[in-house]
Amino acid sequence: MKYFFTLTIFLFLLAPAGAQNPVTITGKITDQQTGQGLPYAAVALYRSVDSALVSGLLADEKGIFRFEKLPLAAYFLESQYMGYRKTRMAVPEPASADAGVIALPDMAMHADGRVLDAVEVTGNRDAVESKIDRQVYRAGAFLGSQGGTAVDVLRNTPSVTVNSEGAITLRGSTGFLVLVNGKPVQTDPAVVLNQIPANSIEHVEIITSPSARYDPDGKSGIINITTRTVAKNSQSLIVNAQTGLPSVHTYHNLKKPLRYGADAAWGMKAGKWEVNLSGNYLRNDITGRRVGDVNTTIGNVFTSFPSDGERSFKRYNYTARASVSFTADPSNVISAGFYKGYRFQSRRADLVYNNTKTDLETGRNVGRITYFNSNIAEKTADVTSANLDYLRRFGNKSELTLSGLVESAELDGLTTNINLSEPGRMRTLQSTRNPSENPLTAFRLQADYVVPIGKGKLETGYQYRNQVQKGVFQYLDQNLETGEFLLVPQFSSRTRLLNHIHSVYGQYSGKSGKLDYSGGLRYEYATRRFTAEGTPARNLDLSNFFPSAQLQYQFSKGWRGKAGYTRRVQRTTNNELNPFPEREHSETLESGDPEIRPEFIGQAELGMVKEFEKGSVFLTVYNQRIKNVVNRVNSVYNDTIVNRIYTNAGLAASWGVEVGGNANLTKWWQLYAGGNVYRYAIEGGLFRNTVVVNTSSVVYSVNANTTFKLSPGLQVQWGISYLSKRVTAQGEDSRFVNPSLSVKKTFLKGKLAATLQWQNMDLGIAGANQQRISTWGRNFYTTTNYIQETDIFLINLSYNLNQLTKKAKLPASEFGEREF
Structure with missing residues (x-):
């Protein structure tokens, strides 16, 4: 009778465990100041009871991560990203065994000034990035243009040439459209490009195959100047x-x-x-x-x-x-701009x-x-x-501008x-x-x-x-x-x-x-x-x-x-x-x-x-x-x-x-x-x-x-x-x-x-x-x-x-x- 009672109690305790559904943990690694996701951040999952490593992975390009098919237990996360302090977060236990997915709040990481100095030396950001319709050039990669104008930045791109008279050509043509942060400029392109300071430019985009939503002006394409903006908060x-x-x-x-x-x-x-x-x-x-x-x-x-x-x-x-x-709210944004040159x-x-x-x-x-x-x-x-x-x-994720x-x-x-x-x-x-x-x-x-x-x-x-x-x-x-x-x-x-x-x-x-x-x-x-x-x-x-x-x-x-x-x-x-x-x-x-x-x-x-x-x-x-x-x-x-x-x-x-x-x-x-x-x-x-x-x-x-x-x-x-x-x-x-x-x-x-x-x-x-x-x-x-x-x-x-x-x-x- 004693062994039967013990076996009954054991099976009673084991039954719920056997009926538990696998747990999925999702979240996002972000920068504490900007709120933007940190691409490919390293995320490790540990068991709380003994700090044993359960799994590890890299977040995607938006900083989003997902651990799947986990047994129900107490966990904590640890994230690492170059230039940031190591961050730890406890995973809250689900309210029931049938919780399924545990969606965590953003895991915000703080920039580390000591590490940033090292990033300045060893972290080489690419000077050029290729996209479906354009090439994107990082203005800061060209030291010789600092203190000059947008023309000095453009001299570094393979599509653009500037001759002795200052004539700017894109793929051999002086006809092109200039955008500043996506806004078209109707004045002579050379006039505007000679006014924009190089130090204010984040990227230069050479759009040689523009889509139909852009103005068709400019026989060789579009040059879009993207200026620097401040980070969130x-x-x-x-x-x-x-x-x-x-x-x-x-x-x-x-x-x-x-x-x-x-x-x-x-x-x-x-x-x-x-x-x-x-x-x-x-x-x-x-x-x-x-x-x-x-x-x-x-x-x-x-x-x-x-x-x-x-x-x-x-x-x-x-x-x-x-x-x-x-x-005003996530559904309504009003913006205005002014430029004088x-x-x-x-x-x-x-x-x-x-x-x-x-x-x-x-x-x-x-x-x-x-x-x-x-x-x-x-x-x-x-x-x-x-x-x-x-x-x-x-509400249907459409937008009107x-x-x-x-x-x-x-x-x-x-x-x-x-x-x-x-x-x-x-x-x-x-x-x-x-x-x-x-x-x-x-x-x-x-x-x-x-x-x-x-x-x-x-x-x-x-x-x-x-x-x-x-x-x-x-x-x-x-x-x-x-x-x-x-x-x-x-x-x-x-x-x-x-x-x-x-x-x-x-x-x-x-x-x-x-x-x-x-x-x-x-x-x-x-x-x-x-x-x-x-x-x-x-x-x-x-x-x-x-x-x-x-x-x-x-x-x-x-x-x-x-x-x-x-x-x-x-x-x-x-x-x-x-x-x-x-x-x-x-x-x-x-x-x-x-x-x-x-x-x-x-x-x-x-x-x-x-x-x-x-x-x-x-x-x-x-x-x-x-x-x-x-x-x-x-x-x-x-x-x-x-x-x-x-x-x-x-x-x-x-x-x-x-x-x-x-x-x-x-x-x-x-x-x-x-x-x-x-x-x-x-x-x-x-x-x-x-x-x-x-x-x-x-x-x-x-x-x-x-x-x-x-x-x-x-x-x-x-x-x-x-x-x-x-x-x-x-x-x-x-x-x-x-x-x-x-x-x-x-x-x-x-x-x-x-x-x-x-x-x-x-x-x-x-x-x-x-x-x-x-x-x-x-x-x-x-x-x-x-x-x-x-x-x-x-x-x-x-x-x-x-x-x-x-x-x-x-x-x-x-x-x-x-x-x-």
Whole structure:
């Protein structure tokens, strides 16, 4: 009986245990300050009774973990993540044996300042990341750009080149759309990119295969600048200052260059509010020379007028930026932004011309004059932009966004030109002034709706855009007897360009197994009305579809393939349409064609991405076909003036290969490199097909840098930017090379950083920072060698008052924050 009673009690106690369901424990590892998940954090599960290890795993890319099929018991968790203190959490016991899943609150980890110093030395973040439609570049990886502007960051990407004149091209084209935190900018891209301070940039995104939800503007794609923001429940203050050392080479210029600047950014994110404020000032002069030769043939007279002298730049810019976001509740978010930027540039060209005329039949000299020409071209750009957005989230996980954006840009210029006799320069031969005003105002209204459907999401939207650009161009010639400046109607005009654009789009994107896909269609109805004083208005109505498609397939761990197609448009500007010649300087006029048509582009690409433990590499093959390609070409106006004209030149096509990547070769040596090579061909005609064009060339560019971490807090980076010779519609541009060297040292546990930059390295042997541009035709030839200052030394100081927060900050959404 005693054994029967004991056995009964044992079976009674064992029965519930045998009936217990397995337990699942889920949770998320987060940063204590930002609230964002910590990807691939290490999580260990221990039994409370004896601290024995039960299991261990890595969280996913969002910091989420899951332990399954566990027996009912008391447990505790321990998480580890580099740069953070070890964190422990007890697992609450379920209320019943049938609890099933135990969902834990977020396991928040605290950043450890002592470990962060080590992370600064050993943790190498990739400089480039590949996504389905873009390449993302981390601005902080390029030491040589610190203290500069967005243009200095872009120089490092394989898709972008910047020549000696500051012309920015994306895959060989100057036509591209600029976004700032996802918001489009209608002003000249070069103007905006030269205003945004490099120190405020988190990422640069090169979107070469944009989806249908983006504006179709820009024939080569989109450049999206993502600026830094503050982490959750914290404040941040970053202050930077820059100064330049005395010039090594002055080229006997009239004035010494000045180089200095400062910028600051403050941000706060607490509760329902987020506020970001930033501002900067940058003075960045440069010295240089210009050596040129021009000749024309009219009848039997050959005229040659070579020139030599100073060509320098005085330039400065300042910006102010503010954004605020209010999250009333998780379903309602209101955000607003404001941007103000001003840029001034004065280009001085003080040249001595030797003008000689020769009779081609007799070989006799029929005229000779030597004179001094001082040509100063001033340009100012005053850009103001503001946006207001409202986001509404619904219960079915759909979202509606209503957006409005206004933009104003005052683009003014003044070119003064004076010819003085040689020698002595005491007598004035000619004096002219060329003032211009080219203001632009634009606004857009937009509604976007996103709803989950099946395994993906459907995005639809409507947009209205209104853009007005006016122009007042004057040419004033001085009466040398009275000193009065008189208007020359032949070279003066007033213009007005009006664009109305209505567009709707639909796009579906999703994922099925290893395949990511996206496809969409955008329809656009656009009207263009151009008027020039004294001429009839020109109207152009356009109705077009812009399809897009992107695919990405994960072949295996680390290997991805992707493909994309997009159709785009490059719209015409006021300058390209203005038929009246504008006197740019003593030897050139510039005019447009009021009948010029927009360029339409079909762009396809196919690529591979390989990610490995210590880096990544990508390769993309692309094709671009441009209908109605616009070129600036030359013709002879008179014996000493060449007329530059914008005109459609037919069909252009390019095939190219783009490759880039980065590798952490050792703990102290990191390499980043990117290159682009393409064949560009034009077939068509100029000047109503009176001049046949059939030309092609192979162009390549390389942007690379290598970083050496010599000791904790000390690193050296050497970089180079190289652009090969390229053929144009009527000539060629020579190669262009720019090496640089930067040394960075951190102090005060990384809060203070000092960087010494050696820009445009030359040492008299590299031929750096100079480029020869040549054009020729049946009766003219021009060649100009632009020689710009080399061996420039700058010192940058940066102080980060909230470094721990910045170190803990994870990459933001690929589309940037909702701010401008």
